[in-house]
Amino acid sequence: MPLLPYDAVLCDIDGVIRHWPAADELEQEHGLPIGALAAAAFAPARLHPAITGQITDEQWRTLVAADLAAHHGSKERADASVGAWSALQPIVDQEVVALLEKVREVASVALVSNATTRLEWDLERQGLADLADAVVNTARIGVAKPDLRVYRTAAERLDAAIDRCLFIDDTEANVTAAREAGMTALHYRQLEDLHEALSPLLNGSN
Structure with a gap:
């Protein structure tokens, strides 16, 4: 049996396995400028403590609401918009899921995500906890x-x-770093990229 090209596949979650809907409609409903939620939530100084565990997911969302209240109106409206934003559900790409399930028959798989303390709960409710x-x-x-x-x-x-x-x-920056670490790495843009990258592994298992 030929040697497989990899023993393990490490996969990002957001932007590959799941895709979050835009918040434009939600922002309009709550009287916020388009992009206000993303600007408040993903400002590096606010996001970094949340994705490195310095603060919890709940604390991060509280800070997002406080930022919105300070810049765009009342606390009640800010809290309501963050609550609605927090309830959004992503679209899970079932084709990517199916590919990773096939990979797992011949190699180990890890999900690797810059995420908050809510990730594990999210994966459970989205059916991805055992992927x-x-x-x-x-x-x-x-x-x-x-x-x-x-x-x-x-x-x-x-x-x-x-x-x-x-x-x-x-x-791309994450892919570049993986290569610097010594891994083979794929900058994912579309499903065909993943099929091509995984084909030596999956075809080699036949």
Whole structure:
């Protein structure tokens, strides 16, 4: 039997496996400018503590609401908009899920995400909790991609050598860092990219 090209596949979650809807309609309903939620939530100084576990998901969302109240009106409206935003559900790409399930028959799989402390709960309710052998949530390990320690931690969780890992992410900086760590890496843009990257692994298992 031929040697498979990878022992482990490490996959980003948002932008690859699941895709969140735009908040435009929600913002309009709550009298906010388009983009206000993203500006408040994903400002690096606010997001980084949340994805490195310095603050909880609940604390992060409270700070987002406070920012919106300070810049765009009442606390009640800000709280309501963040509540509605927090209730949004992503679209899960079932074709990507199916590919990863096939991969798991021949190699280990880890989900690797810059996420808040809510990630595990989200994966459970979205039917993704059992998709991988390990979930590396940066809020639980204290560092976020593209820090090289994230990649090393993920490989260790799967007991895989760095150079036997394939890393998949939709953010170019994270892909570049994975290569610097010694992994093969795919900058994900569309499903065909994933099919092509995984074909040596899946075809080699036949």
